[in-house]
Amino acid sequence: MHLTFLQDIYQRFGSSKKANNGTLHQNLLRKYKGMEAKLWYKLVLKYGTQKGFVDFEESPGADFGTASESKIYTLEQLHQIREAEIEQAVLALKREKRRQMEEEYDNEITDEQQVYIDALRMATTGVRRKYETLRENAAPVPDIPRVVDLK
Numbered sequence: 001m002h003l004t005f006l007q008d009i010y011q012r013f014g015s016s017k018k019a020n021n022g023t024l025h026q027n028l029l030r031k032y033k034g035m036e037a038k039l040w041y042k043l044v045l046k047y048g049t050q051k052g053f054v055d056f057e058e059s060p061g062a063d064f065g066t067a068s069e070s071k072i073y074t075l076e077q078l079h080q081i082r083e084a085e086i087e088q089a090v091l092a093l094k095r096e097k098r099r100q101m102e103e104e105y106d107n108e109i110t111d112e113q114q115v116y117i118d119a120l121r122m123a124t125t126g127v128r129r130k131y132e133t134l135r136e137n138a139a140p141v142p143d144i145p146r147v148v149d150l151k
């Protein structure tokens with residue numbers, strides 16, 4: 001099983017010389033017998049950034065292509081990305097909650113209550129217009145000089 005995996009890696013990502021060298025494969029497996037994880041680790045370091053080695057689709061910070069195209073994030077950048085994702089998720093939850101509350105409120109009001117609410121709005125608007133008209137048409141306050149007693 002290890003041999004098949006090793007051959008597959010070299011055939012897909014290594015040079016044709018290494019891909020067709022059965023002796024190399026046997027020697028590597030012999031050298032790393034009982035320590036195969038070290039061999040896989042070294043292969044990942046060497047070939048891991050090549051397209052198709054590992055599928056990181058839709059993972060933040062894993063837009064690997066070739067080593068020169070790899071985007072490496074600092075811990076602070078990853079933290080900022082994560083904070084932004086959390087903030088977006090919180091905003092989405094708040095919007096959903098607000099929508100649910102509005103829907104529940106709309107469902108609680110009967111047609112009769114809505115007619116009454118509309119009538120109150122119209123009356124309030126009418127009173128406000130009358131007040132503004134009176135204020136605009138009111139006579140200006142007379143300017144009366146003050147009499148000062150100088151005794």
